[in-house]
Amino acid sequence: MVRVGQRVGVNSDTLRGWCKQAAIDAGERPGTTTSDAARIKQLEAENRELKRANEILLAASSFFARELDPRLPW
Numbered sequence: 001m002v003r004v005g006q007r008v009g010v011n012s013d014t015l016r017g018w019c020k021q022a023a024i025d026a027g028e029r030p031g032t033t034t035s036d037a038a039r040i041k042q043l044e045a046e047n048r049e050l051k052r053a054n055e056i057l058l059a060a061s062s063f064f065a066r067e068l069d070p071r072l073p074w
Contacts, residue, residue: 001019021034
C-alpha cells in the first residue's frame with residue numbers, strides 16, 4: 001500500500017480505505033456498502049425533514065384549535 005500510494009500520489013491510509021470499501025462493495029467483506037450508506041444518509045435526511053414538518057403541523061393545529069375554541073388556555 002505504501003509503495004503504490006507513493007507512486008500514484010495518494011496517502012497509503014486513503015488507499016487502504018478504498019481497497020477495504022471496494023472489498024465490501026464486492027461482497028468479499030462484511031460491512032455497509034457504498035450504495036447502502038448513501039441510501040441510509042438519504043433516509044436520515046428525509047426522516048429529519050418529516051419530523052420538522054410534523055412539529056410545524058402540530059404547532060399549527062394547536063394554534064387553530066385555540067382560535068376555534070376560546071375556552072382553551074393560551
